[in-house]
Amino acid sequence: MANSKQAFERRRDRVRRSIRKAAGERPRLSIFRSSKQIYAQIIDDAKGHTIASASTIENDxxxxxxxxxxxxxxxxxxxLVAERAVAAGVKQVVFDRGGYMYHGRIKALADAAREGGLEF
Structure with missing residues (x-):
């Protein structure tokens, strides 16, 4: 039987596979959630670099x-990540929730990013 880390990695890989099929040229908004912090970054997979990022560990x-x-x-x-993305010229992204369920903190981040001007 697989442990919880392996199950999480399988879910994350499954989500990312489906995102890459649907994304086209759009960058992805990737989320990482720990027990104490939350991080978000917009990644351009074609070029392999981060366009914008934000997290709760920032002094702001x-x-x-x-x-x-x-x-x-x-x-x-x-x-904050939506403001930084719009300033960098990114309006449309694809949402990568990783292996996390879409509720709670993940849903709150996604809704705030939509209100900030991102489309996904």
């Missing part, structure tokens, strides 16, 4: 947040 957000591991923190990160 760290002082204004109660903790880096709640829905409010995820929404702040989503809004």
């Amino acid at each position: 957000l760290k002082g204004s947040l109660k903790t880096g591991a709640d829905v409010a923190a995820a929404a702040a990160v989503g809004k």
